[in-house]
Amino acid sequence: MTDTPDFDLNDFLPYRLNAAASRISRAFADRYREEFGISIPEWRVLAHLHQSGDVSVRDIEARVDMEKSKVSRAASRLEASGYITKAVNTVDRRLLVLRLTPEGKALVARVLPVAMAFQAEMRTRLGPLVEGLEAGLNALLDTKS
């Protein structure tokens, strides 16, 4: 009987997770690009610099879930735009020191409220379901790393 086992892509958890993330990311990226002219990788670098001060590429790679080449290119774009500086770490000259410029700090100050508002929108849309979603994401992110 079961020659063709029932399968509906829309009930398939990996697909659903990816579809939801893609839509959210797309909407988010559009807003960032239009209002601030930055991409999501650039935003992640900025956010981490805001959060942790001077860091290296490797630092960001470890904490922000991005390949080092992606970090490197995002950092180069941010440097070209004047939002960060790249300097050589004097104690270990293999390392870079990425640092926000005043313009970068000002940009972060403008982006942060938009990011928080976006997250608030998501939470509103989710209502009480947000807790379950967070718990599920925790489980996936903890175990899988």
Place this chain on the structure above:
Amino acid sequence: MTDTPDFDLNDFLPYRLNAAASRISRAFADRYREEFGISIPEWRVLAHLHQSGDVSVRDIEARVDMEKSKVSRAASRLEASGYITKAVNTVDRRLLVLRLTPEGKALVARVLPVAMAFQAEMRTRLGPLVEGLEAGLNALLDTKS
């Protein structure tokens, strides 16, 4: 005091959602590529053809959350690999009729158990949290479309 409002990227919902989805997708894509030589877009097309029989590119675009160009290219690769055929719909010659070949059906029969096993792994890792995650994804997918 609040010159620099606290912000931790790892508590930021859009980031967490995307990070989780990326890791899952990556693991999934690796397995598909190694075992079957197909990508996720190709898998989605195959899955929809398995589920719905003959369909057009536009059909898949609407139901599988992919741009038409992405569908078109995935379909071309699948055709080149001999897994589907592309024919012109005789009643509306703008439309294509995508159809699984016997090889395509055989491939789907091999992929489906792997997909189900992967989903089962996710469910195991999540345990009872899977319900909350599903509910949250529902909310995001329903409202956002």
Place this chain on the structure above:
DNA sequence: CTTGCATTGTTGCACCTGCAATGAAATAAT
């Protein structure tokens, strides 16, 4: 009929991405 408009699928283009190779610097081994 024909003329204009909408729809379907493909493709050119510019961009982004991951991976591997590379160069530079630090560390370990002998």
Place this chain on the structure above:
DNA sequence: ATTATTTCATTGCAGGTGCAACAATGCAAG
């Protein structure tokens, strides 16, 4: 000290992606 090994960041390359432009077809208006 010299040599090998490891670490860090960048870059070349091949391939995937979205978007806009396009050709082909269908449909509607006159």
